[in-house]
Amino acid sequence: MLAQQPLVALEQRKNPPSFLTKNVLKAYKPLRALHLYLSFKGEIKIGCGIFGIASFENEPVFPCVYWGLRAQNHRGHQSHGFLTYNNEKFFVHKSLDLVPKLKTSAIQEWFGRLPGSLGIGNVRYTTSGKCDDQSIVQGTQPMTAEANGIKLAVSFNGNIVNTQQLKQEMAGHFPNFTCSCDSDLVCNKLLLELTKGKDLTSAVKEVMLSLDGAFSVVGITGSGDFFAFKDPHGVKPLCAGHSPDGAMYAFSSETVSLDINGLVRDFELEPGELATVTKNGFKREQLIENPRKAFCAFEFAYFARPDSRFDGKFVYEIREDFGRNIVHEYPEIVNDADIILSVPETGDDSAMGVHEASGLRWERASRRHRYVTERAFILLNDERFSTIDRKVNILGSKVAGKRVIITEDSIVRGDTTKVIIEKLRKAGAKKVYMFVTFPRIIGPCFYGIDMSSYGQLIGSRHSTEEIAKIIGADTVCYQSIDGLVRATGESHDNLCMACITGKYPTPLAQKMADEMKTRFFNGYTEKGRIYEADEACIISSGKTN
Numbered sequence: 200m201l202a203q204q205p206l207v208a209l210e211q212r213k214n215p216p217s218f219l220t221k222n223v224l225k226a227y228k229p230l231r232a233l234h235l236y237l238s239f240k241g242e243i244k245i246g247c248g249i250f251g252i253a254s255f256e257n258e259p260v261f262p263c264v265y266w267g268l269r270a271q272n273h274r275g276h277q278s279h280g281f282l283t284y285n286n287e288k289f290f291v292h293k294s295l296d297l298v299p300k301l302k303t304s305a306i307q308e309w310f311g312r313l314p315g316s317l318g319i320g321n322v323r324y325t326t327s328g329k330c331d332d333q334s335i336v337q338g339t340q341p342m343t344a345e346a347n348g349i350k351l352a353v354s355f356n357g358n359i360v361n362t363q364q365l366k367q368e369m370a371g372h373f374p375n376f377t378c379s380c381d382s383d384l385v386c387n388k389l390l391l392e393l394t395k396g397k398d399l400t401s402a403v404k405e406v407m408l409s410l411d412g413a414f415s416v417v418g419i420t421g422s423g424d425f426f427a428f429k430d431p432h433g434v435k436p437l438c439a440g441h442s443p444d445g446a447m448y449a450f451s452s453e454t455v456s457l458d459i460n461g462l463v464r465d466f467e468l469e470p471g472e473l474a475t476v477t478k479n480g481f482k483r484e485q486l487i488e489n490p491r492k493a494f495c496a497f498e499f500a501y502f503a504r505p506d507s508r509f510d511g512k513f514v515y516e517i518r519e520d521f522g523r524n525i526v527h528e529y530p531e532i533v534n535d536a537d538i539i540l541s542v543p544e545t546g547d548d549s550a551m552g553v554h555e556a557s558g559l560r561w562e563r564a565s566r567r568h569r570y571v572t573e574r575a576f577i578l579l580n581d582e583r584f585s586t587i588d589r590k591v592n593i594l595g596s597k598v599a600g601k602r603v604i605i606t607e608d609s610i611v612r613g614d615t616t617k618v619i620i621e622k623l624r625k626a627g628a629k630k631v632y633m634f635v636t637f638p639r640i641i642g643p644c645f646y647g648i649d650m651s652s653y654g655q656l657i658g659s660r661h662s663t664e665e666i667a668k669i670i671g672a673d674t675v676c677y678q679s680i681d682g683l684v685r686a687t688g689e690s691h692d693n694l695c696m697a698c699i700t701g702k703y704p705t706p707l708a709q710k711m712a713d714e715m716k717t718r719f720f721n722g723y724t725e726k727g728r729i730y731e732a733d734e735a736c737i738i739s740s741g742k743t744n
């Protein structure tokens with residue numbers, strides 16, 4: 200194993216080490232600022248982040264993969280993995296936790312262990328499989344598979360709903376197949392199609408048609424083909440970019456990983472599209488006709504970094520619009536408030552919008568402890584409560600006797616918000632109004648966000664008024680779905696909003712959601728994630744009565 204301890208961080212050095220490639224050097228100055236920003240932000244999010252890059256000048260790409268993942272660590276903090284390709288061999292490093300800072304003295308060792316001018320990587324938070332350390336290690340990506348002399352490596356973001364059916368199919372073809380998570384299934388399903396003699400295009404098309412769920416994938420074949428594809432609904436983000444000199448081509452979940460490597464964004468992959476990298480640049484193929492786009496609306500409110508762009512618009516601009524919308528939707532609350540606060544830091548951008556539209560002072564009286572960085576929502580249950588209480592500090596004298604609007608991106612379980620409101624009350628706030636930019640979450644997500652059962656969602660069981668009472672707010676004001684859609688610049692039909700509308704873009708997810716909802720409201724106790732429960736197998740097999 201390579202050294203994992205944070206040593207002399209590259210971005211803390213006065214001068215960058217001379218052996219770094221020119222692309223890393225280009226990124227050096229912004230990195231220092233970015234690192235400071237992330238340290239303060241303490242923002243670690245849910246799901247997976249993927250990145251892949253090829254150099255046509257035979258430069259080692261490990262540093263680019265490294266920085267690509269560091270920039271996306273908010274998308275998954277439980278584990279990370281790098282894979283490079285050199286002389287028809289894969290070189291892999293996987294480890295738990297955040298992408299580490301690198302010791303300068305260990306850089307040559309990293310280059311030696313991860314050689315090659317083609318590489319992919321992944322940061323992951325578990326949304327399928329078990330959550331103990333051993334299982335997380337097994338589920339750490341990139342995944343590799345090999346059969347009949349064909350090799351494959353993939354890095355995946357999303358979640359597969361028809362896992363039971365695919366597991367049976369894989370077990371039938373690969374006797375030694377043991378599935379640790381759905382990325383294993385995606386990798387092996389694609390391998391299976393390749394072993395049937397299909398070319399990459401036909402094999403990927405079969406994968407797109409066979410899987411129910413969300414999947415954005417970047418991968419490398421044993422013969423060095425570099426590719427990326429999106430599911431037919433395009434639920435998860437995946438963009439492509441290149442270096443200004445045309446020497447490097449990359450795929451990434453978010454544009455921030457292109458920025459950090461000095462790359463220019465070219466396009467967002469379309470739903471059902473396969474993109475490959477050739478000596479002439481990107482080759483794009485639309486494999487699914489008339490796909491129905493259903494991009495995750497929660498990316499705009501919560502997951503994506505504010506400095507990422509979707510279709511040319513920065514996420515923070517969209518969040519500011521959310522704030523403006525909510526002011527226009529609740530004028531009577533605005534008239535009854537003295538100041539605005541935000542839950543740092545995903546509430547900050549919408550607070551700016553509220554401030555601009557209302558004229559109320561945005562008091563920066565809720566501060567995050569800089570080095571308490573765990574994100575409450577994605578911590579395992581037993582870690583959650585103490586961390587929430589520790590990580591946000593309320594500047595009591597600024598809120599005492601005031602009627603406060605506090606902006607938040609979403610309410611999932613309600614426990615984070617409840618603790619913050621308790622702190623505001625203790626500090627003497629006279630009234631607390633919650634402005635929540637993502638509408639009430641009423642159902643689970645099947646597509647890679649770990650809010651995967653009805654029982655864990657406060658909004659599935661309680662009305663808005665009840666939620667306000669439970670969390671201790673005077674009023675909870677959710678942004679309307681129409682306002683959310685308008686700010687994103689998308690149409691209703693092009694967004695997945697299943698967790699707020701109950702309308703799922705894929706058929707099996709809809710079926711499972713409907714049946715499990717009926718069971719849940721008839722007193723059934725859910726046992727973990729819906730799509731992994733025994734009942735999911737029965738529902739997906741169509742044997743329910």
Ligand code: SF4
Pocket residue numbers: 434494495496497498643644645646647648695696697698699
């Ligand atoms: S269900 Fe919600 S969180 Fe999941 S992909 Fe759809 S919008 Fe995103």
